[in-house]
Amino acid sequence: MTTLLLDAVHRYTQSHADATGIAETPVPGLHLVQATTPTGLEHTVVKPLVCLVLQGAKRVSIAGQDHTYKSDDSMIVATNAPTVSRISEASIARPYLAVALELEPAVIADLNTAIATTGGPAERSGNHTDTDLRDAVLRLVKLLDRPGDLAVLQPQLVREIHYWLLQGRHGRAIGELGLPDSQVRRIGRAISLLRQCYADPVSIERLASEAGMGRSAFHKHFRTVTSVTPLQFQKQLRLIEARRQMLEHGKSASRAAFDVGYQSVSQFSREYARLFGLPPVAARKAVRREAAIRD
Template identity: 55%
Template sequence: MTHTLLQAVRRYVETYADPAGVAQTPIPGLTTIRSVTPSGLLHAISQPLVCLVLQGSKQVAMGTQSFSFGAGDSLLITADVPTVSQITSASADTPYLSLVLELDPAVIADLAMQMKEEATIADGTPVRVEPTDAEVADAALRLMRLLDRPASIPVLHAQLVRELHYWLLEGKHGAAIRRLGWPDGHARRVGRAVALLRAEFARPLLVDRLAATAGMSPSSFHHHFRAVTSLSPMQFQKQLRLIEARRLMMSEGRTASSAAFAVGYESVPQFTREYGRMFGLPPGKDMEAVRNWASAAA
């Protein structure tokens, strides 16, 4: 089963991948990824997702925790949290290949209600790695097979995505995933504020507005936001700005000042200081290091 899924993902991503090795599929939230070389460090604030690694290996760090995983493993992220990831094993003959599905809280909530599972409290770790369950791989394979018949996607994809969520809920980390679906749970409330931050990160956002979006008092919001994401709201916004600025410089060739203003900074020196603290180098030297790495990997 895993080998068949590997071949399906390989065929799709080799046909449709962009220059970064990412191929978005017509199925919402489903992405395939390929890399023929180990990667540099990638900073992101990840959305809740499951990543099935089919070939190669990867490492993901969140705070002081680090997770290594390879073919046959699944990475599960159950909250919007800052991560630093790196593909550690990949080559032209044996590329890194993975399949990523964003988790849908509405689907989780509906399934949890139908499954009538008792609401248990999971531990607070939002990043987990476990071997991929056979049922999850089977549902993922059937999703990939829909891509060979585009007319089937609007009719069949929703039920297969729902089935894949079901098997994740039935698995080892069902309690952690189920928490995403609690309509009045802290994770769901914080998620509403996170969505606003993602949409308007370049604008000044008052904590009172974010708290109101989450349906909490400002003090309660601060506490629960940090508990879910490991960051304060303003730290979260700052990281979103810096990650987007780095993307603009890497992908679009923007200057540091242009990228800084585009993401909401009013002071280029402040941007440079905060960029260096997050990525380890000031913008100019970081872009030079990225170009050198890309040249060496080519």
């Protein structure tokens, strides 16, 4: 099963991956990844997702905890969380290959209801559900270049993938994403607002109201779910977006700083260096050097 999925992902990324090794797909939230060399550190604020590592290895730090994911490992992120990661094992002969799919709370909520009507989930078995999960992912990947078939079968395959995740060893944490009044879901509503308005001042009162919580409870639960404060979360969103604008669109540090909401370029440069390890100009040169070496 893994070999078939690996081959399918390899073929798709060979023809569809961009310069960063990411192949976007017609399925919302699904992307395939290929890398032929280890990468530098990547900072991002991920949405809840599942990532199947098929070949190579990736190191990920979430909420201060470090993990290494290798071939046949599944990474589950059940909350919106700042992460630092790097592909640590990859070569031309054995490229890093992975499949990532963002989790859909609405699908999970529907499945929670369906499972509850059958008397609750079956006894969970990691190996069994992993096999079923990868089989469903394989069938979805094989349809990516068949748009007619994909349009018809995509919803049920995405639903099936979520089902096997709910039946697996991380099912309890994933299931909370579908509960409208769970702390994770309520904090998720505030995070969605922060993502939409990252460049604008957003008061704690407005965020707490979005989550349906009081100010103090919101602060506590936000940090529990994300490992950072709302202000730190917004700051990381701004810095990550500024970095993207500088690297992908060639914006100057000052232009990117103002576009993401900073009023002071010097403050932006200090906070950028604190997060990424280098000030903006030096960081952009380092990324270009790494790209030249890979090419």
